[in-house]
Amino acid sequence: MEMAGTKSRLTWAVNLAVGFLVLLWIIPTFGLLVSSFRDRDAISTSGWWTALSASERNVIVRADAPDNAAPDGAGWVLSGSVFEGGSGNVTAFGIASRAPEAFAPGEVATHPKGHQITVEANGDYRIAYSEQPSGSRGQRLFVRAETPPGFTLDNYREVLFAEGMGKALLNTLTVTIPATIIPILVAAFAAYALAWMEMPGRALLIAGIVGLLVVPLQVAFIPLLKLHNNIGIGKGYIGIWLAHTGFGLPLAVFLLRNYMAGLPGEIIESARVDGASDFAIFRKIILPLSFPALASFAIFQFLWVWNDLLVAKVFLGTGEDQVVMTGRIVDLLGSRGGDWEILAASAFVSIAVPIAVFFSLQRYLVRGLLAGSVKGG
Amino acid sequence: MDQLLFAVSTIIVGVFGCVAYFYFSNILLDRIYPASGPNAGANINKSTAIRPWLFVLPALLVLTMYLVYPVVSTFFLSMRDTRGAFIGVDNYTxxxxxxxxxxxxxxxxxxxxxxxxxxxxxxxxxxxxxxxxxxxxxxxxxxxxxxxxxxxxxxxxxxxxxxxxxxxxxxxxxxxxxxxxxxxxxxxxxxxxxxxxxxxxxxxxxxxxxxxxxxxxxxxxxxxxxxxxxxxxxxxxxxxxxxxxxxxxxxxxxxxxxxxxxxxxxxxxxxxxxxxxxxxxxxxxxxxxxxxxxxxxxxxxxxxxxxxxxxxxxxxxxxxxxxxxxxxxxx
The missing domain is CATH 1.10.3720.10 (MetI-like)
Known part of the structure; x- marks a missing residue:
């Protein structure tokens, strides 16, 4: 018998190890998510992890010019805020660079020249003079301030409306929807024939499709670009729909055939005996029963087309009306590598849709993966 | 928006086109070799032999055009120079x-x-x-x-x-x-x-x-x-x-x-x-x-x-x- 103590210690270790692994795997994406909500300055001056907690920093501000002091009772007073429109929490202040944190908020600091300075915790300062002061250079204030984590939606607003990512999103949708739906139908009929109809050379066709599964897409670029130019399609949506259909078909036929071949033969046989035509059997029996496999493939193809960069770069033009999201992000990476806020928000827009699909339809995705690789291929 | 309309109409045309092809090609096959009349037996044999090919034809065409042909074509292209002249294995050397x-x-x-x-x-x-x-x-x-x-x-x-x-x-x-x-x-x-x-x-x-x-x-x-x-x-x-x-x-x-x-x-x-x-x-x-x-x-x-x-x-x-x-x- 195993001792209870060692068992629970082992469980602990396993939990801890999995926790560590999960953390390691989600931190990168989480970093991008956080970054995409930070403003430009924050992104380029501090790591995203600092945005999660209030950050303390030392700032030096210049108070208003003494010329602007207003009479107040017996003396003259200057007032304002060290945060100038922002907000924060002052934890200490000072009036000389030698002792920048000499006073607690609310305390009164007396300047060697006689005027008295106070900075409140909310950032309001007040400088009191006994005689009318003059000069255009304001008093320097050293402030240690705690600023709350600041998040903004501006990046997304800019990305979607000003940077053309909205248009790119539309282009991506334009590519993805037909390129996902059209191959399914073509593949389903072929898969049925390969699974349930007697034909010479069937085994050879199946072997051929398994072989085509791994053909590198790069093979197709030059010949097909030439072909598209020759038949007048050129670079454009029709070309990329056809290309994605072609590239997705081997997996579609393979997945669907495997699934359909596993359906109970008695149903199909008895329908045949009852005089149903193959077309009717396909439409009324096979298609509804194959829904899980159809869904698996649809998710695969959707993710693949949505995330694709290479095929889009080859088969689509470079104009505003054809550049997809991945292409635009790569351009941003190259030409404007410093615009982190734009980059982060753009990337998150482009990965949000696949992630949503992933989490809502994960079941089918897993099933498809298992069918696609454990069996045979 | 025109663009999405274009995409959606492509889907409709594509899907209907596919369905129409499969549907009408099957009907056509039944007309040519009717499963009744004097040659019913022979006709049924013939149509059973042909029908699977009707089902796989579109897939085969697309696969051939977008994957098989490119492999062959790329192979021959790899033995040509920028002007299209045959140069054997020079590119590989x-x-x-x-x-x-x-x-x-x-x-x-x-x-x-x-x-x-x-x-x-x-x-x-x-x-x-x-x-x-x-x-x-x-x-x-x-x-x-x-x-x-x-x-x-x-x-x-x-x-x-x-x-x-x-x-x-x-x-x-x-x-x-x-x-x-x-x-x-x-x-x-x-x-x-x-x-x-x-x-x-x-x-x-x-x-x-x-x-x-x-x-x-x-x-x-x-x-x-x-x-x-x-x-x-x-x-x-x-x-x-x-x-x-x-x-x-x-x-x-x-x-x-x-x-x-x-x-x-x-x-x-x-x-x-x-x-x-x-x-x-x-x-x-x-x-x-x-x-x-x-x-x-x-x-x-x-x-x-x-x-x-x-x-x-x-x-x-x-x-x-x-x-x-x-x-x-x-x-």
Whole structure:
């Protein structure tokens, strides 16, 4: 018998190890998510992890010019805020660079020249003079301030409306929807024939499709670009729909055939005996029963087309009306590598849709993966 | 909006076109060889012989045009120069001597060894561990999630990790350098570090592929018969011994499948290198080199095609292995 103590210690270790692994795997994406909500300055001056907690920093501000002091009772007073429109929490202040944190908020600091300075915790300062002061250079204030984590939606607003990512999103949708739906139908009929109809050379066709599964897409670029130019399609949506259909078909036929071949033969046989035509059997029996496999493939193809960069770069033009999201992000990476806020928000827009699909339809995705690789291929 | 309308109408035309083709071609076949009348028997035989081909025809046409023809065509293109003249194997001999090509091939081989090995290893570890705990399925889907992210998106994500700030550029905003500095090390420009930058690019793909390996291996682990595990347990084997000596040997086949599937992905890796370094600083790979030759100022389709044929050649063993496996399954 195993001792209870060692068992629970082992469980602990396993939990801890999995926790560590999960953390390691989600931190990168989480970093991008956080970054995409930070403003430009924050992104380029501090790591995203600092945005999660209030950050303390030392700032030096210049108070208003003494010329602007207003009479107040017996003396003259200057007032304002060290945060100038922002907000924060002052934890200490000072009036000389030698002792920048000499006073607690609310305390009164007396300047060697006689005027008295106070900075409140909310950032309001007040400088009191006994005689009318003059000069255009304001008093320097050293402030240690705690600023709350600041998040903004501006990046997304800019990305979607000003940077053309909205248009790119539309282009991506334009590519993805037909390129996902059209191959399914073509593949389903072929898969049925390969699974349930007697034909010479069937085994050879199946072997051929398994072989085509791994053909590198790069093979197709030059010949097909030439072909598209020759038949007048050129670079454009029709070309990329056809290309994605072609590239997705081997997996579609393979997945669907495997699934359909596993359906109970008695149903199909008895329908045949009852005089149903193959077309009717396909439409009324096979298609509804194959829904899980159809869904698996649809998710695969959707993710693949949505995330694709290479095929889009080859088969689509470079104009505003054809550049997809991945292409635009790569351009941003190259030409404007410093615009982190734009980059982060753009990337998150482009990965949000696949992630949503992933989490809502994960079941089918897993099933498809298992069918696609454990069996045979 | 016009554009979406265009897309939607394409779907409608495409879907209806497909359905109409299948429907009417079947009806036509029934008209030509009616299953009644004087020759009913012979007609039925004929139409049963033809009908499957009606079903597979569209798929075959598209596959032939978009995959089979290009393989053949690329092969012939690889033996032509920029003006289209036949030059035999000159492009290949040029490749053999080209520095960039050797670098790419070397890097690709490195990717080929490290990425499948690491992804399978981490996938196996994750599968083995998550199977034992309550929140295992949540953990699995979080590790699996990068699979849904595009290579380009992943590159941006990892840019926030590898970023480097020089001495006078303020604090590090890249996670890796911040950690290195916090532990007392010196920050590095990871992406331009010769040789090691390859590894840092590979990490991105490993991060993506581990989830895939985990999901499949986890299913295989669940499929192992309880009896063997129980027997080992009763004989006093520890959890680790059971995992390595009982479970792993039973899923070798699945491990091989995962390994080869990732291998094929690795051979075609393009986006990550294109987005992160574009092949600079000694990180070039074949797929990106090919893209370079295809779209540079003066494209050379011959040389580009020759590079593709090298990728094709590297994929071929996997292809043959897959076909023979599928053949065994279907027997």
């Amino acid at each position: 040029w490749l053999a001597g080209d520095e960039k090509f050797r670098e790419s091939l070397g890097n690709n081989l490195l990717w080929l060894v490290i990425v499948p090995a690491a992804s399978t290893f981490f996938g196996l570890v994750a599968a083995g561990l998550t199977d034992r705990i309550k929140w295992g399925s949540i953990a699995q889907s979080l590790i699996f999630m990068p699979m849904a992210i595009s290579f380009v998106g992943a590159s941006v994500i990892w840019k926030f990790i590898y970023d480097y700030r020089g001495e006078n550029q303020g604090e590090q905003i890249g996670l890796l350098n911040a950690i290195v500095e916090a532990m007392g090390g010196t920050a590095q420009t990871w992406i331009t570090l010769p040789f090691w930058n390859n590894i840092f690019l590979m990490v991105i793909l490993i991060w993506i592929q581990t989830g895939f390996a985990m999901v499949i291996l986890s299913a295989a682990l669940k499929g192992i018969s309880e009896e063997t595990i129980e027997a080992a347990y009763l004989d006093g084997a520890t959890a680790l011994q059971i995992f390595f000596k009982i479970k792993i040997p039973q899923i070798w086949g699945t491990i091989a499948v995962v390994w080869t599937t990732i291998t094929v992905t690795v051979l075609k890796v393009f986006d990550i290198v294109f987005a992160m370094t574009n092949g600079q600083w000694g990180s070039q790979v074949l797929a990106n080199l090919m893209y370079d030759w295809m779209f540079r100022g003066s494209p050379d389709f011959g040389r580009g095609s020759a590079i593709v044929m090298v990728i094709m050649l590297l994929v071929t063993p996997v292809m043959i292995w897959n076909i023979s496996n599928a053949h065994k399954e279907n027997r």
